Amino acid sequence: xxxxxxxxxxxxxxxxxxxxxxxxxxxxxxxxxxxxxxxxxxxxxxxxxxxxxxxxxxxxxxxxxxxxxxxxxxxxxxxxxxxxxxxxxxxxxxxxxxxxxxxxxxxxxxxxxxxxxxxxxxxxxxxxxxxxxxxxxxxxxxxxxxxxxxxxxxxxxxxxxxxxxxxxxxxxxxxxxxxxxxxxxxxxxxxxxxxxxxxxxxxxxxxxxxxxxxxxxxxxxxxxxxxxxxxxxxxxxxxxx
Amino acid sequence: xxxxxxxxxxxxxxxxxxxxxxxxxxxxxxxxxxxxxxxxxxxxxxxxxxxxxxxxxxxxxxxxxxxxxxxxxxxxxxxxxxxxxxxxxxxxxxxxxxxxxxxxxxxxxxxxxxxxxxxxxxxxxxxxxxxxxxxxxxxxxxxxxxxxxxxxxxxxxxxxxxxxxxxxxxxxxxxxxxxxxxxxxxxxxxxxxxxxxxxxxxxxxxxxxxxxxxxxxxxxxxxxxxxxxxxxxxxxxxxxxxxxxxxxxxxxxxxxxxxxxxxxxxxxxxxxxxxxxxxxxxxxxxxxxxxxxxxxxxxxxxxxxxxxxxxxxxxxxxxxxxxxxxxxxxxxxxxxxxxxxxxxxxxxxxxxxxxxxxxxxxxxxxxxxxxxxxxxxxxxxxxxxxxxxxxxxxxxxxxxxxxx
Ligand SMILES: Nc1ncnc2c1ncn2[C@@H]1O[C@H](COP(=O)(O)OP(=O)(O)OP(=O)(O)O)[C@@H](O)[C@H]1O
Ligand SMILES: [Mg+2]
Numbered sequence: 133x134x135x136x137x138x139x140x141x142x143x144x145x146x147x148x149x150x151x152x153x154x155x156x157x158x159x160x161x162x163x164x165x166x167x168x169x170x171x172x173x174x175x176x177x178x179x180x181x182x183x184x185x186x187x188x189x190x191x192x193x194x195x196x197x198x199x200x201x202x203x204x205x206x207x208x209x210x211x212x213x214x215x216x217x218x219x220x221x222x223x224x225x226x227x228x229x230x231x232x233x234x235x236x237x238x239x240x241x242x243x244x245x246x247x248x249x250x251x252x253x254x255x256x257x258x259x260x261x262x263x264x265x266x267x268x269x270x271x272x273x274x275x276x277x278x279x280x281x282x283x284x285x286x287x288x289x290x291x292x293x294x295x296x297x298x299x300x301x302x303x304x305x306x307x308x309x310x311x312x313x314x315x316x317x318x319x320x321x322x323x324x325x326x327x328x329x330x331x332x333x334x335x336x337x338x339x340x341x342x343x344x345x346x347x348x349x350x351x352x353x354x355x356x357x358x359x360x361x362x363x364x365x366x367x368x369x370x371x372x373x
Numbered sequence: 374x375x376x377x378x379x380x381x382x383x384x385x386x387x388x389x390x391x392x393x394x395x396x397x398x399x400x401x402x403x404x405x406x407x408x409x410x411x412x413x414x415x416x417x418x419x420x421x422x423x424x425x426x427x428x429x430x431x432x433x434x435x436x437x438x439x440x441x442x443x444x445x446x447x448x449x450x451x452x453x454x455x456x457x458x459x460x461x462x463x464x465x466x467x468x469x470x471x472x473x474x475x476x477x478x479x480x481x482x483x484x485x486x487x488x489x490x491x492x493x494x495x496x497x498x499x500x501x502x503x504x505x506x507x508x509x510x511x512x513x514x515x516x517x518x519x520x521x522x523x524x525x526x527x528x529x530x531x532x533x534x535x536x537x538x539x540x541x542x543x544x545x546x547x548x549x550x551x552x553x554x555x556x557x558x559x560x561x562x563x564x565x566x567x568x569x570x571x572x573x574x575x576x577x578x579x580x581x582x583x584x585x586x587x588x589x590x591x592x593x594x595x596x597x598x599x600x601x602x603x604x605x606x607x608x609x610x611x612x613x614x615x616x617x618x619x620x621x622x623x624x625x626x627x628x629x630x631x632x633x634x635x636x637x638x639x640x641x642x643x644x645x646x647x648x649x650x651x652x653x654x655x656x657x658x659x660x661x662x663x664x665x666x667x668x669x670x671x672x673x674x675x676x677x678x679x680x681x682x683x684x685x686x687x688x689x690x691x692x693x694x695x696x697x698x699x700x701x702x703x704x705x706x707x708x709x710x711x712x713x714x715x716x717x718x719x720x721x722x723x724x725x726x727x728x729x730x731x732x733x734x735x736x737x738x739x740x741x742x743x744x745x746x747x748x749x750x751x752x753x754x755x756x757x758x759x760x761x762x763x764x765x766x767x768x769x770x771x772x773x774x775x776x777x
Contacts, residue, residue: 177774184691214692215693219691222774227685227689229384229386242692243693286692
């Protein structure tokens with residue numbers, strides 16, 4: 133469903149030119165669960181942002197469901213994000229002035245879904261993440277793990293086929309991180325394609341496919357997906373390569 | 374898709390800024406609508422028809438110190454000299470200048486004053502002495518009756534012989550002879566009888582603010598005095614040029630006299646109305662400042678909200694908000710505050726109008742002014758929010774992942 137071919141991304145600031153992605157190519161099939169690892173500053177977030185159409189790329193071709201993203205207008209990209217993609221952020225990015233119900237409602241309103249249908253979906257998704265009883269709470273009244281689960285509910289409410297998560301467990305302790313991971317695995321089993329950036333090697337290992345971004349380029353770990361746990365980590369393979 | 378409910382809920386949860394703005398909008402609406410109404414009222418007053426072509430008329434006084442002149446002839450010679458100047462339409466001797474703020478007033482009756490007082494109707498009016506050229510020189514129109522005959526004009530050094538005719542303003546006539554049969558009737562200044570021979574549709578007296586501003590009489594009398602006031606009417610475009618040569622021309626004719634108080638009629642009126650004009654300017658400044666402060670307040674609050682919500686805006690964009698949704702969010706948010714403020718402000722405006730009415734006997738506030746002001750403040754608020762809101766719409770959705 134996602135095809136990137138020779139994607140380049142150059143950040144041009146006053147003095148420095150950062151080549152965040154170099155000839156980055158990747159194919160993702162429907163239903164995959166991919167963990168993206170790599171050193172800090174290697175371009176993982178850049179890749180995810182481009183995949184999610186949050187920022188433009190400098191060169192190359194990106195097809196999402198056979199649609200050439202490079203030719204879309206800003207509004208078309210916004211609509212596509214709304215319909216196809218669910219985002220989960222490291223900092224949760226819940227809207228502090230809205231309660232949980234209203235937070236989950238945000239993408240549904242942008243899609244113009246009717247109020248009764250919104251209600252059904254919101255309650256459904258909050259149920260799924262185990263927070264239905266707290267719909268009227270504000271984000272600040274929740275723990276980090278709970279907030280991330282609300283963010284996941286918000287990402288799910290639009291029933292996206294594609295979930296993008298940038299270090300979704302980065303701000304959580306390991307117990308909460310595991311809960312979030314389990315939730316993502318459930319969602320993946322139900323059919324959504326997931327790309328998750330993580331620094332947590334243990335979580336990455338649980339994903340069926342690992343890719344590593346090093347210096348804006350890709351190292352693919354599909355071959356190692358059936359490895360005995362703990363023997364080969366993406367990091368030390370990269371060193372061998 | 375107007376997200377009124379969630380925007381309202383969000384606002385309820387962080388309400389201080391919104392509340393301050395609401396109060397500011399309310400105060401602005403209340404003050405601006407009253408100030409605008411007072412401005413309108415004063416403008417009506419300042420721009421009212423006086424009956425005179427003010428920009429064609431000027432006046433001055435001749436103070437004669439030479440003893441070798443026949444003062445009862447001098448004014449006519451002066452008039453003739455003036456009429457011979459190019460651009461001059463007419464000139465007249467006059468005792469008091471209308472609109473200037475200085476003049477004479479008295480009560481006039483349909484019966485003479487006797488030792489027992491006066492019987493019957495009495496009406497207060499301002500009056501001036503002038504000659505038979507006064508009507509034409511002042512540029513007013515006689516709508517009934519006639520002008521003075523030359524021999525009706527009394528020129529004298531004392532009050533032994535007084536005129537027995539007068540020309541009056543319609544307004545005065547209607548008051549003293551309410552049945553409409555005043556022309557040709559007699560009125561009394563004290564016990565001095567005068568027949569009303571002419572009626573002028575409109576000529577304001579010396580005091581525009583006074584309740585008797587419309588009651589004005591001209592009495593055909595010239596006091597042969599060493600102080601003689603003259604009025605002159607010119608082509609409007611020539612007035613300045615004529616005024617410049619007055620002194621030289623008159624002194625060349627006879628130099629044992631001085632010309633004082635040379636001034637256009639419009640200028641005299643402006644001096645009389647100086648306090649009104651000052652108040653008007655102050656109110657305009659007040660309104661401008663208030664509206665600017667409110668606009669800045671809205672601008673500032675929006676900028677503040679946008680800066681505070683950069684990440685939220687990026688997140689909304691990531692979740693599918695179009696740029697126009699972001700702009701709309703801020704417009705709806707601002708409009709809700711604004712409409713609440715306008716409602717409160719409109720009610721406050723009405724109460725304030727009533728208070729002003731009682732305290733300063735201003736005319737009753739026309740409620741259209743409240744409505745127009747509210748509409749205006751609303752438009753200003755939308756414009757003030759548009760600039761920052763458009764900037765907000767340009768926030769990249771990538772800040773959702775970039776800013777932690
Ligand atoms: N807006 C930007 N302007 C300039 N340079 C940028 C910008 N965003 C990212 N970069 C640069 O691009 C490179 C890749 O950044 P990116 O955020 O993709 O790394 P990352 O792999 O997500 O790192 P981390 O693991 O620390 O989150 C970095 O060198 C970074 O400094
Ligand atoms: Mg990153």
